[in-house]
Amino acid sequence: MGAFKDMTKSNLIEILSAKQPLLNDRDVELAVRQIIKQISESLSIGMRIEIRDFGSFTLHHRPPRVGRNPKSGESVHLDEKFVPYFKPGKGLRDRVNHAARLLK
Amino acid sequence: MSLTKADMIVQLYDKLGLNKRKAKELVEMFFEEICAALEIGEQVKLSGFGNFELRDKVERPGRNPKTGQKIIIAARRVVTFRPGQKLRSEVDSHVKR
Numbered sequence: 001m002g003a004f005k006d007m008t009k010s011n012l013i014e015i016l017s018a019k020q021p022l023l024n025d026r027d028v029e030l031a032v033r034q035i036i037k038q039i040s041e042s043l044s045i046g047m048r049i050e051i052r053d054f055g056s057f058t059l060h061h062r063p064p065r066v067g068r069n070p071k072s073g074e075s076v077h078l079d080e081k082f083v084p085y086f087k088p089g090k091g092l093r094d095r096v097n098h099a100a101r102l103l104k
Numbered sequence: 105m106s107l108t109k110a111d112m113i114v115q116l117y118d119k120l121g122l123n124k125r126k127a128k129e130l131v132e133m134f135f136e137e138i139c140a141a142l143e144i145g146e147q148v149k150l151s152g153f154g155n156f157e158l159r160d161k162v163e164r165p166g167r168n169p170k171t172g173q174k175i176i177i178a179a180r181r182v183v184t185f186r187p188g189q190k191l192r193s194e195v196d197s198h199v200k201r
Contacts, residue, residue, distance in 0.1 A: 019133060050106045085185070095139060096182070
């Protein structure tokens with residue numbers, strides 16, 4: 001997995017700022033934070049997010065289970081929980097896979 | 105009911121006072137630049153939210169579940185999302201109530 005480079009949130013803000021010369025950098029940064037916040041808040045109330053060609057975010061349910069404390073080996077009861085799940089859309093899947101083939 | 109780009113555009117307009125055209129451009133570009141990075145083999149790490157990671161899958165034998173016919177599933181690159189600790193705990197604490 002170490003073969004891939006990373007793009008961080010600040011890289012993303014820089015790219016968008018460069019492409020939006022009429023907006024000041026602060027507004028671009030606030031917009032990026034706002035979009036991420038809105039996605040997080042929607043997921044938190046169980047609302048699905050659907051972006052065509054990018055993908056969708058939903059919650060997956062994890063039933064309660066008995067786990068173990070790896071240090072002591074003791075059994076612990078773990079409550080049911082919900083975890084965020086992202087399913088890439090067709091556009092994103094195809095772009096990533098197609099590009100990977102061309103690079104080989 | 106699901107959250108869409110249209111809802112995000114309205115929020116940028118309401119909360120940040122961006123004009124509707126700029127709000128639309130930013131929302132479109134936000135998702136486009138994430139896709140573009142993944143496309144050129146960059147993983148996207150949005151701190152506090154989560155990471156979009158890439159995995160290269162090797163070719164493997166499989167079956168068509170309908171016909172039972174043997175097929176080769178070609179090598180491919182896939183995107184996975186690993187939610188960050190902050191998002192996980194936000195989701196878990198809200199949904200439980």
